[in-house]
Amino acid sequence: MENLKILLSEKDIPHSWYNLSADLPFRLPPPINPATKKPLEKKDLSAIFPDVLIEQEVSQKKWIEIPAQIRDIYRLWRPTPLRRARRLERFLKTKARIYYKDESVSPTGSHKTNTAVAQAYYNKKAGIKRLATETGAGQWGAALSFACNVFSLGCRVYMVKVSFHQKPFRKSLMHMWGSEVIASPSSLTESGRRILKEDPHCQGSLGIAISEAVEDAARNKDTNYSLGSVLNHVLLHQTVIGLELKKQLRIAGEKPDYLIACVGGGSNFGGIALPFIKEKIKNDKLQIIAVEPSACPSLTKGKYCYDFGDTAMLTPLLKMFTLGHNFIPAGIHAGGLRYHGCSPLVSALASKEIIQSRAYHQIEVFKAAVIFAQTEGIVPAPETAHAIKAAIDIAKNDNKEKCIVLNFSGHGFLDLSSYDKFLSGELKNYAHPLKAIKNALKDLPKFS
Numbered sequence: 001m002e003n004l005k006i007l008l009s010e011k012d013i014p015h016s017w018y019n020l021s022a023d024l025p026f027r028l029p030p031p032i033n034p035a036t037k038k039p040l041e042k043k044d045l046s047a048i049f050p051d052v053l054i055e056q057e058v059s060q061k062k063w064i065e066i067p068a069q070i071r072d073i074y075r076l077w078r079p080t081p082l083r084r085a086r087r088l089e090r091f092l093k094t095k096a097r098i099y100y101k102d103e104s105v106s107p108t109g110s111h112k113t114n115t116a117v118a119q120a121y122y123n124k125k126a127g128i129k130r131l132a133t134e135t136g137a138g139q140w141g142a143a144l145s146f147a148c149n150v151f152s153l154g155c156r157v158y159m160v161k162v163s164f165h166q167k168p169f170r171k172s173l174m175h176m177w178g179s180e181v182i183a184s185p186s187s188l189t190e191s192g193r194r195i196l197k198e199d200p201h202c203q204g205s206l207g208i209a210i211s212e213a214v215e216d217a218a219r220n221k222d223t224n225y226s227l228g229s230v231l232n233h234v235l236l237h238q239t240v241i242g243l244e245l246k247k248q249l250r251i252a253g254e255k256p257d258y259l260i261a262c263v264g265g266g267s268n269f270g271g272i273a274l275p276f277i278k279e280k281i282k283n284d285k286l287q288i289i290a291v292e293p294s295a296c297p298s299l300t301k302g303k304y305c306y307d308f309g310d311t312a313m314l315t316p317l318l319k320m321f322t323l324g325h326n327f328i329p330a331g332i333h334a335g336g337l338r339y340h341g342c343s344p345l346v347s348a349l350a351s352k353e354i355i356q357s358r359a360y361h362q363i364e365v366f367k368a369a370v371i372f373a374q375t376e377g378i379v380p381a382p383e384t385a386h387a388i389k390a391a392i393d394i395a396k397n398d399n400k401e402k403c404i405v406l407n408f409s410g411h412g413f414l415d416l417s418s419y420d421k422f423l424s425g426e427l428k429n430y431a432h433p434l435k436a437i438k439n440a441l442k443d444l445p446k447f448s
C-alpha cells in the first residue's frame with residue numbers, strides 16, 4: 001500500500017473535542033489571581049471570555065461535544081489529509097516512514113482556524129459584538145478574522161510590529177475578512193503608550209500585543225478577548241487534529257514512533273499530541289517532540305514557574321515554562337513562535353518529561369523547509385519548518401524502519417519574502433544570550 005494520502009470522509013470529523021485534563025494522572029497547577037494570590041475563579045475571567053469558554057477552560061469532562069454549527073463550518077476543510085512524504089524519504093535515503101498531517105488546507109492556511117471558528121461561535125451566542133486579539137506572524141489574526149466574518153462579528157487585531165512589516169499579505173487577508181489591524185505596540189492603549197514611551201522604536205512582542213488586546217476587551221462592554229494559543233480551551237479545540245490522525249494511522253496500519261510539532265504557545269503541538277498522551281504514558285517508546293526556535297527557547301532554556309501571560313501584567317498568573325513576561329525576542333521570521341511562555345498544559349507535560357523539546361536556529365530551519373518544498377512541492381510556514389527540521393534529523397540519525405509523524409501546521413505562501421531573504425543569504429541566526437534570559441527572569445512575579 002502506497003499510503004501517499006490518507007483521506008477521511010465528512011462523517012469522520014470528530015463529534016467531540018478531547019480534554020486531556022480529565023485523563024491526566026496528576027492535577028495541573030491552577031491559574032492564580034495576581035491580586036488575591038489565590039486560585040482563579042470563573043468570575044475573574046467573565047469580563048473578557050464568554051461563560052462557555054470559561055467552563056471549557058476548567059472542565060474535567062473527558063469529551064466536550066462540538067456544536068453542529070461548528071462542525072458544519074469545519075466541513076469546509078476537515079477532515080484534513082494525512083500525507084506520506086515518500087519523495088522526502090527517498091531524498092534522505094532513509095528507511096523511516098515520514099507522514100505529515102496537512103492543516104494547511106484550511107481556508108486561512110493553518111491549524112489556527114480550528115479554534116477561531118469555535119471561539120467566534122461561542123462569543124456570538126453570548127451576544128458579543130466584537131473580538132480583540134493579538135497575532136504574531138498573522139496566522140491567528142487571519143484565522144480569527146475569517147471566523148468573525150462568518151459570524152458577523154467585528155474584529156480588531158493587534159499585530160506584533162516586526163511581523164506587521166515583515167508579513168504584509170497576512171495583513172491583507174485580515175483586511176479582506178473585515179478586520180482592523182493595528183501595529184503593536186500602538187498608541188491606542190495605555191499599555192502600548194507606556195511601551196512606546198520607554199522605547200519609541202520597539203518592534204513588539206506577543207506579550208505586548210496580548211496586553212493591548214486584553215485592555216481593549218476589558219474597557220469595552222461589547223468586546224471580548226480571543227486567544228490563539230496557550231489556554232486549555234484553545235488546545236481543546238485543536239484536538240480535532242490528533243483525533244483524526246488516530247483514525248488515519250489505523251487505516252495506514254501504522255503506529256507512530258515519533259510525533260513532532262513546532263511549539264510557541266502550544267496550540268498546534270497540543271492539537272496533534274494531546275490525544276496520544278495516555279498512550280505515551282503507557283508506552284515509553286513513543287517519543288513526542290516539541291520544536292522551538294533558539295531565539296525564543298521557552299521550553300529548552302526557560303524556567304517552570306508562575307508568570308504573567310502578557311507584558312503589562314493584566315493576565316492571571318500561569319505556571320508554565322517562561323522566559324519572563326518582559327522578554328522581547330529577536331525579529332526572527334517564525335513570528336508565531338516568538339512568545340515568552342508555553343501553554344501550562346504542555347509545560348506540565350514537559351516538566352514531567354512526558355514530552356521532549358529541542359531548539360533550532362532559523363537558517364537550518366529554512367534549509368529544511370527548502371528541502372521539503374523541493375521534494376514534496378509544498379512550501380511550509382517558517383513555524384512549521386521547525387517540525388520538518390526535527391523530522392529530517394530523526395530520519396537521518398535513526399535510520400531504521402520507524403514511523404515519524406509531524407504536524408504540518410501551515411503553508412508558507414505568504415512568507416515568501418522570508419524565503420527570498422534566506423535564498424539571498426540575508427538571514428542570520430540568533431540565539432538569545434543566556435545573560436539576557438536571566439535578566440528577563442529577574443522580573444518574575446514574587447509568587448511560588
